[in-house]
Amino acid sequence: MIKTCVSMGLVALPLMACTDLNTTPRQSLTPEVAFNDxxxxxxxANSMYNRATSFSYxxxxxxxxxEILADNLRLVANTGRYQGEEANGDRDHxxxxxxxxxxxxxxANLIIETIDDETVSGEEQEKSFIKGDAHFMRALFYFDLCRVYGYEPGREVNGFNLGPILRLQPTLVASDADFRTRSTVEEVYEQIERDLLAAIPLVGAVPIGSEGVYYANTGAALTLLARLYLYWGRMEDAEAAATSAMNLLGLRTNGDGLLEAGQYVQxxxxxxxPESLFELxxxxxxxxxxDGVNNSLNSLVSDNEPAAQFIIGASNELMAAYETGDVRRECWRETTREGIEGPVYASRKWTGYKGDFLENLPIIRAPELYLIRAEARYQNxxxxxxxxxxxxxxxxxxxxxxxxxxxxxxxxxxxxERRLEFALEGHRFFDLKRNGRDISKHADFLEVPYTDYRILANLPLSQIQLNENLEQNPGY
Known part of the structure; x- marks a missing residue:
C-alpha cells in the first residue's frame, strides 16, 4: 500500500510530513488483517506506543x-541544538x-471506532483493554497538544482560546480527509475527560512500578485526569481524582508507597x-x-558514556534551589566541561542503564499525585x-x-517542590504557564512575560498554507 500524507484535510505530496491525518498502514498490516482479528x-496499539517514544515526542x-524553555536546564556545549529554546527565540518552542x-x-481513533465490530475475532476482555488503552493514549496526545499550542481555560490572553484540531474518527484513505478549524481548548479538554472516564473501567488497576505500567491502567488514567482538572482549574475535581488514585494505589498520607530516600536515585x-504509574x-x-548516541536523553544530558554528547546540564539556579539533605540533588553529578567556567551538572536520572544509551521513560510517577492534591487544596x-x-x-x-x-x-x-521532583521530566515550563506566570530563566537570559506570544508554540507554516481554515497562534 502506498503511503499518502494528508495535512489539515488536503492530500499533500508523498514526501511531505504527515500531521493531523494519517493514511499509512500500520507496520505493514493490510486493513483486512488489522480489522478482522x-x-x-x-x-x-503498538504503533501508537512507538510514536510516543519518538525523539520528537x-x-x-x-x-x-x-525544562530549557524555563529555568531548569542550561547548555554546556554549543552544537546548535536547543540554543533557540534556551533563549526563547521566535519559533523556537x-x-x-x-x-x-x-x-x-x-x-487510537482507528481502534476506538472499529474494534467493537462483531466481525473482529478475539476475546472480549482483550478487545476491551485495547480500546481502553486507545482512549488513554488519545487523551494523552490531545492533552499535550493543548498545553503546547493553547492557553489553559481561564488563562487566555486577549481571549484567544484555540487548541488543536479535534478528530475522533480515523482517516483510513485520502478521501476521508477534510479541512477543519481548530477546536477550543475547553472543547478538547471535555473530550480528554470523556476519554479518560471511558478508559478507567476498561484498563484495570496494576501495582505501582509493576510491568503493568507499560500500558494504560486505572491508576495512570486517574492521575492524568487529576492533572487535567488541575490545568483546567477544577480544583475540587483534581483533589477528588488524586485522592481516588492514591487510595487505589495504596499511597498513604505519610508518604508510604513512595520510595524511601536512600532508594530515590537508584x-x-x-x-x-518503582514509582511509575505509566512508563514507555x-x-x-x-x-x-x-539513535542512542545521536538523540537519546542519556547522550544529551549525561556523561556516563565516553561517546555521550552531554550538551545540556542543570542550571545553577536549579542546583541552588535544593536544600541540604534533599536526595533529589543527587540526581545531578558535578563535573566540568571544556569552555565552561565553574562546575556543570550532568544528569543521573537518564543513565542509559539498559546499555547503549537505552532506558525506559517514566511518564507519570506516583509523587505527582501528592503535589496535584496539594495544589488543589492550597486555597481551601x-x-x-x-x-x-x-x-x-x-x-x-x-x-x-x-x-x-x-x-x-x-x-x-x-x-x-514540583520543580525539584520533576527536573528533566518535562513539567517546569507548563507549571509556570498554567498558573499564568512569567517564564523564569537562568543566568542572563530574560524572562518571558506571560502575555508574550512566545508562551505558545507556533503551528507549522506548511500547515497554515495548506489549510486556509487553520488559524495561526497570535504573534507568529
Whole structure:
C-alpha cells in the first residue's frame, strides 16, 4: 500500500510530513488483517506506543524542551541544538504538531471506532483493554497538544482560546480527509475527560512500578485526569481524582508507597521505575545503531558514556534551589566541561542503564499525585496541602515545611517542590504557564512575560498554507 500524507484535510505530496491525518498502514498490516482479528488491533496499539517514544515526542523533546524553555536546564556545549529554546527565540518552542502525535491519535481513533465490530475475532476482555488503552493514549496526545499550542481555560490572553484540531474518527484513505478549524481548548479538554472516564473501567488497576505500567491502567488514567482538572482549574475535581488514585494505589498520607530516600536515585536505573504509574518501554529493536548516541536523553544530558554528547546540564539556579539533605540533588553529578567556567551538572536520572544509551521513560510517577492534591487544596485546605507536601518530603530526606505557610507562599512552595521532583521530566515550563506566570530563566537570559506570544508554540507554516481554515497562534 502506498503511503499518502494528508495535512489539515488536503492530500499533500508523498514526501511531505504527515500531521493531523494519517493514511499509512500500520507496520505493514493490510486493513483486512488489522480489522478482522484482535492481534491486528494490538499491532495498531503498538504503533501508537512507538510514536510516543519518538525523539520528537517523549523520547527527547517533551522531556528536555519544557525544562530549557524555563529555568531548569542550561547548555554546556554549543552544537546548535536547543540554543533557540534556551533563549526563547521566535519559533523556537516545542514542535509536536506533526505526524507522530496526530498519527498516534489516528491509531487510537482507528481502534476506538472499529474494534467493537462483531466481525473482529478475539476475546472480549482483550478487545476491551485495547480500546481502553486507545482512549488513554488519545487523551494523552490531545492533552499535550493543548498545553503546547493553547492557553489553559481561564488563562487566555486577549481571549484567544484555540487548541488543536479535534478528530475522533480515523482517516483510513485520502478521501476521508477534510479541512477543519481548530477546536477550543475547553472543547478538547471535555473530550480528554470523556476519554479518560471511558478508559478507567476498561484498563484495570496494576501495582505501582509493576510491568503493568507499560500500558494504560486505572491508576495512570486517574492521575492524568487529576492533572487535567488541575490545568483546567477544577480544583475540587483534581483533589477528588488524586485522592481516588492514591487510595487505589495504596499511597498513604505519610508518604508510604513512595520510595524511601536512600532508594530515590537508584530508582531511575530500574525498569520499571518503582514509582511509575505509566512508563514507555524502550528496547534495542526500537532504535537504529546510531539513535542512542545521536538523540537519546542519556547522550544529551549525561556523561556516563565516553561517546555521550552531554550538551545540556542543570542550571545553577536549579542546583541552588535544593536544600541540604534533599536526595533529589543527587540526581545531578558535578563535573566540568571544556569552555565552561565553574562546575556543570550532568544528569543521573537518564543513565542509559539498559546499555547503549537505552532506558525506559517514566511518564507519570506516583509523587505527582501528592503535589496535584496539594495544589488543589492550597486555597481551601492549606493544612491538607502542607500534609501532602510533607508526606513527599519525608521520602526525600527532608523535614516538614513551615506549619503556617499559606496562600501565595504555599503555592510557591508547591511549585518549587514540583520543580525539584520533576527536573528533566518535562513539567517546569507548563507549571509556570498554567498558573499564568512569567517564564523564569537562568543566568542572563530574560524572562518571558506571560502575555508574550512566545508562551505558545507556533503551528507549522506548511500547515497554515495548506489549510486556509487553520488559524495561526497570535504573534507568529
Amino acid at each position: 484482535v492481534s491486528g488491533y494490538q499491532s495498531v 517523549y523520547g527527547q523533546t517533551m522531556m528536555i524542551a519544557p 516545542i514542535a509536536i504538531w506533526n505526524g507522530v502525535v496526530y498519527g498516534g491519535i489516528n491509531d 530508582g531511575f536505573s530500574r525498569a520499571p521505575h 518501554e524502550l528496547r534495542q529493536v526500537d532504535w537504529s545503531s546510531v 485546605n492549606p493544612q491538607g496541602a502542607r500534609e501532602d507536601i510533607n508526606a513527599l518530603r519525608s521520602k526525600r530526606g527532608l523535614g516538614a515545611i513551615d506549619n503556617l505557610l499559606s496562600g501565595e507562599a504555599l503555592l510557591n512552595r508547591i511549585l518549587l
